[in-house]
Amino acid sequence: MTRKATTEALPRGREEVRRAVIEAAANLLASRGPSAITVRDIAAAAQVNHGLVHRHFGSKEGVVRAVMEMLGGELHAFPAKGDSPPESLPLTMLLALGQSRYLRVLARALLDGSDVADLQQRFPVVDALLAIARDAKKRGQLRSDVDPRTPVAMAMALGLGWLLFEPFIVAAVGLKKSPVALRRDLAAAMLSMFGPTPPSSSSSHSVSDAGERAPSRTRPASV
Secondary structure (H helix, E strand, O other), X not given: OHHHHHHHHOOOHHHHHHHHHHHHHHHHHHHOOHHHOXXXXXXXXXXXXXXXXXXXXXXXXXXXXXXXXXXXXXXXXXXXXXXXXXXHHXXXXXXXXXXXXXXXXXXXXXXXXXXXXXXXXXXXXXXXXXXXXXHHHHOOOOOOOOOOHHHHHHXXXXXXXXXXXXXXXXXXXOOOOOHHHHHHHHHHHHHHHHOOOOOOOOOHHHEOOOOOEOOOOOXXXXX
C-alpha cells in the first residue's frame, strides 16, 4: 500500500513534471548554484526520470531559465496590483525579495558566471521602478539631464546589496532596529534617489527600536 501510494504521488503528465522539476531546481539553485548541480540531481529531487528533464527543458540551462521565469513571475504579482501608491513599491520590493528564493538563485547564478541574458528576459519590477522615475522627471523631481535609469540602477544596487549582506551590515554598523524597520528606512533612501519625497524623519518609522532617532535622509544633490 505504501509503495502504491508513493507511486501515485509521483509527478505524471507534462505539466506535473514541469512543475515538479522547476520547484525542485529552485530549491537546489538557491542552496548550491547552477555549477554545483546536475540534471540528475534535479531529476532525483523532483522524483522524475532524468530523461524527462531533457525532454521538457532541453538542458540544465533551460531548467535555470524556467526557474528564473517562475520566481520572477512571483515577484511580478505585487507591482501589477493597482491598489498601492507608487511610493510603496521600494518597500514592497524589499519585503518580497527578502522572502523569495529569487535573490539567492540570481546571486549564485551570477557568481557562477551565468549570462544575465540567459537567465531572464523580462524585468517587471525594474520596469515599475523606471515608470516611477520617469514620472518623477516629468514632475521636475529629477534634473533634466539625468537619465531616469541611473537613479533606478543606484536604488537597485542599494536594495539588492542590502538584502545580500544585511546580517554583515547590521553587525558591523551596530544597528538595533528590527529587520522590517531597517527595510522601511532603506526603502525611503531608495525612493529619495528617483522620485517622491520619502517619509518625514518625524514619522514613527524613522525612530529606532531603541528609541534613537535615525539620521534624516535627503535626496542627493546630484540626482
